[in-house]
Amino acid sequence: DTGVSQNPRHKITKRGQNVTFRCDPISEHNRLYWYRQTLGQGPEFLTYFQNEAQLEKSRLLSDRFSAERPKGSFSTLEIQRTEQGDSAMYLCASPTDQSSNTDTQYFGPGTRLTVL
Amino acid sequence: EDKVVQSPLSLVVHEGDTVTLNCSYEVTNFRSLLWYKQEKKAPTFLFMLTSSGIEKKSGRLSSILDKKELFSILNITATQTGDSAVYLCAVVIQGAQKLVFGQGTRLTINP
Numbered sequence: 001d002t003g004v005s006q007n008p009r010h011k012i013t014k015r016g017q018n019v020t021f022r023c024d025p026i027s028e029h030n031r032l033y034w035y036r037q038t039l040g041q042g043p044e045f046l047t048y049f050q051n052e053a054q055l056e057k058s059r060l061l062s063d064r065f066s067a068e069r070p071k072g073s074f075s076t077l078e079i080q081r082t083e084q085g086d087s088a089m090y091l092c093a094s095p096t097d098q099s100s101n102t103d104t105q106y107f108g109p110g111t112r113l114t115v116l
Numbered sequence: 117e118d119k120v121v122q123s124p125l126s127l128v129v130h131e132g133d134t135v136t137l138n139c140s141y142e143v144t145n146f147r148s149l150l151w152y153k154q155e156k157k158a159p160t161f162l163f164m165l166t167s168s169g170i171e172k173k174s175g176r177l178s179s180i181l182d183k184k185e186l187f188s189i190l191n192i193t194a195t196q197t198g199d200s201a202v203y204l205c206a207v208v209i210q211g212a213q214k215l216v217f218g219q220g221t222r223l224t225i226n227p
Contacts, residue, residue: 042217
């Protein structure tokens with residue numbers, strides 16, 4: 001157990017619906033990352049927070065995607081008007097300690113999204 | 117564009133064999149390189165490498181980084197069926213310290 005939790009673990013939705021995922025990182029760490037992993041591929045970076053500030057977003061993050069981290073603790077990732085191509089595992093990651101030099105990211109169990 | 121390439125993509129060996137997994141990278145702002153193991157769940161951390169030529173070891177697994185030739189290898193000796201997994205290599209990029217992953221090597225150990 002890495003100490004990073006994600007909810008829900010699985011989500012099945014119909015095309016066009018909105019979905020929201022939650023990540024609770026290792027407590028008190030200032031950096032939090034979202035990645036997306038499709039079948040047979042490595043995870044791809046989506047976005048990154050330092051405290052409550054969203055500092056970088058990938059080009060993969062279309063305007064249907066939005067992420068927040070209110071108060072610099074948990075984070076949410078929302079996908080509006082889902083498409084079948086959004087089906088993937090959504091992973092949240094966080095380093096373990098407060099050092100800004102800690103490169104190792106520990107992953108939560110992920111949310112598997114299936115869009116029908 | 118930052119790129120990480122792993123080879124082979126798939127490998128099937130017998131229990132007891134030794135395997136070497138490869139990871140090469142082309143990135144603009146290298147900070148460090150990480151190896152992860154992924155079974156049917158999220159990736160779990162194995163090693164972090166920052167300096168060339170210094171081997172990291174954990175039991176039967178070991179890894180080394182060559183920053184001049186831009187690659188890393190992961191060795192597993194005396195493989196066991198429990199080593200069957202996808203092994204992911206990721207480069208940490210300066211600044212955001214985000215991870216750029218390779219596509220992974222699927223390792224299957226047959227009894």
